[in-house]
Amino acid sequence: MSPTVLETNALYQNIYSLISWVLPDSLSGIAGYVAGLAIVLFVANIVLVITPLFIWFERRILGRFQQRLGPNRWGPFGLLQPIADAIKLIIKEDIIPRGADRPVFNAAPVILFMPVMLMIAVIPFGTQFYLVDLNVGVLYIIAVGTLETIGIFMAGWASGNRYALMGAVRSVAMLVSYEVPLVMSLAAVLLWTGSMSLVDIVDKQPVPLILLQPLGFFVFITATIAEMNRAPFDLIEAESEIVAGYHTEYSGMKFGVFQLAEFASVVVGAGFITAIFLKGAAGWAFLPSPVWFSLKWLAVIFCIIWIRATLPRVRVDQVMAFAWKFLLPLSAINLIAIAVEIVLWPSPGSTELWIIGLANFAIAGIAIFALATALGHRNFSAREPQRPIRNIVSEKVI
Amino acid sequence: MYGIGIAKGLIVTLKNLFRTPSTVQYPEERVEQHSRFRGQEFSWYEERCTGCASCAKYCPLGIIEIVTDPSKQAMADGDKYAIEKFDIDIGRCMYCGLCVEACPYDALFMGSGFERARYTRSELFIPMEELKNATKRPSTWFRPQLEDKGYDPQSGQPLGWKEVGRHEAPDYEAMRRRWADR
Numbered sequence: 001m002s003p004t005v006l007e008t009n010a011l012y013q014n015i016y017s018l019i020s021w022v023l024p025d026s027l028s029g030i031a032g033y034v035a036g037l038a039i040v041l042f043v044a045n046i047v048l049v050i051t052p053l054f055i056w057f058e059r060r061i062l063g064r065f066q067q068r069l070g071p072n073r074w075g076p077f078g079l080l081q082p083i084a085d086a087i088k089l090i091i092k093e094d095i096i097p098r099g100a101d102r103p104v105f106n107a108a109p110v111i112l113f114m115p116v117m118l119m120i121a122v123i124p125f126g127t128q129f130y131l132v133d134l135n136v137g138v139l140y141i142i143a144v145g146t147l148e149t150i151g152i153f154m155a156g157w158a159s160g161n162r163y164a165l166m167g168a169v170r171s172v173a174m175l176v177s178y179e180v181p182l183v184m185s186l187a188a189v190l191l192w193t194g195s196m197s198l199v200d201i202v203d204k205q206p207v208p209l210i211l212l213q214p215l216g217f218f219v220f221i222t223a224t225i226a227e228m229n230r231a232p233f234d235l236i237e238a239e240s241e242i243v244a245g246y247h248t249e250y251s252g253m254k255f256g257v258f259q260l261a262e263f264a265s266v267v268v269g270a271g272f273i274t275a276i277f278l279k280g281a282a283g284w285a286f287l288p289s290p291v292w293f294s295l296k297w298l299a300v301i302f303c304i305i306w307i308r309a310t311l312p313r314v315r316v317d318q319v320m321a322f323a324w325k326f327l328l329p330l331s332a333i334n335l336i337a338i339a340v341e342i343v344l345w346p347s348p349g350s351t352e353l354w355i356i357g358l359a360n361f362a363i364a365g366i367a368i369f370a371l372a373t374a375l376g377h378r379n380f381s382a383r384e385p386q387r388p389i390r391n392i393v394s395e396k397v398i
Numbered sequence: 399m400y401g402i403g404i405a406k407g408l409i410v411t412l413k414n415l416f417r418t419p420s421t422v423q424y425p426e427e428r429v430e431q432h433s434r435f436r437g438q439e440f441s442w443y444e445e446r447c448t449g450c451a452s453c454a455k456y457c458p459l460g461i462i463e464i465v466t467d468p469s470k471q472a473m474a475d476g477d478k479y480a481i482e483k484f485d486i487d488i489g490r491c492m493y494c495g496l497c498v499e500a501c502p503y504d505a506l507f508m509g510s511g512f513e514r515a516r517y518t519r520s521e522l523f524i525p526m527e528e529l530k531n532a533t534k535r536p537s538t539w540f541r542p543q544l545e546d547k548g549y550d551p552q553s554g555q556p557l558g559w560k561e562v563g564r565h566e567a568p569d570y571e572a573m574r575r576r577w578a579d580r
Contacts, residue, residue: 061415065415067418068421069421069423306408306412309411311404311407372400
């Protein structure tokens, strides 16, 4: 990452001025690089610190959902449990199966983890608190986020294991299916904000976009959950069907990196949902903006865990049918509705915003209702009762 | 239908979130047992035991080994067999409690513990010395006299041999109350 991209960043400028003050004049040329590396290290450590916290949070909350306590042994409230898990994984033997394609097998965890680290770069954690403000931010998310699937497919392919390959193929199929509604719901957001930069998207929301585009939010969060392979769409590692999916053959810290990447992608995905649909770091002034972002982030993460705790895993054909038959028409309806509204009210005031919001909620309800009816939903309770069995005993024989 | 089922499910899980967890954190807390719980350590009172070996005869698995020796005392002084051996191999015990039912002198009780798991089978053997010296918290299983006292082996004090017997036969009214009127 070249320092020039970073120069708009206030955090970077502070670190830059600090470093140029510390360094002697003869070395002032490298100050930019040092500052860039420092801020990259900082953001990378955000991932590495928040992800274990998220793992702990998820296990505790999931435990409470199931009337358990969750990990509470090591550290206060069990906070050090992820560290204990990591130490356990590091100590474990690293097994490479004989049939594995060794270079690919070894490269897969890194390639899976890298996109997550890259994606965190464009999340605006607060006003003036982001690594880089790319003017193609949304495109960047979609492009880089898709790379994860390459890592998954490499892992599944190189393992030399049918279960692993099956999981990897499922992952690719899900990516192909869910990328379409995801991008279409994002297109509606881009129509509204007129910019691909995430900072601009946050700034140009008059109210959190979830109030204006409920259908888009629904499609986006569903597709994001599917893209990050979380329950109820976690069938690429469905324990009951294919042993552990693409990481069946992995052990030790490689498996740990897979897990870390998976949870980190949830953290990052929740960050995008917060930025795009919940107006990111905006909030009332009595709390600093990163706190607002964190609160919204936590709420989104909680919802994702809640969904995981509730819904059972869907079948492969159901996943595909859900994406193509249900989410895709919904996202198309959303896109058309938003486009029409933007044509009707190019610069909406508060009255128009009320109209747009209410209309979109109505459209969401009608669209979901109509689509569910059209997709062959049967009303089982209204089914006519079965004919009673003929009483052959009391009938006359002749 | 129309996602209503999903919403209902979400509400169900949300209710569970605010319930008290049912986990019992074992080393610090223990599951509460009924006072009639048939535990692993037997409570045996040497003072009450006559060495009649009823328990050993009734044991379906034959895991109680008793060796006795006639003592040299006169019958009038309360003669009884000297017990040389009273070993229970709980590794094969099925905790049916027939030995306790069989004991005519209330000398053998089911235990109240559940923590006598061991790594080897041979350690599951309870020799007489251990039975003699153990802290005795007998289960009230098949021992109504303990239950009448309201004795709870989990929380109560260890009992000595004088406190566990049926010292006097219950009167008619008490018998009727216990067995007929309930």
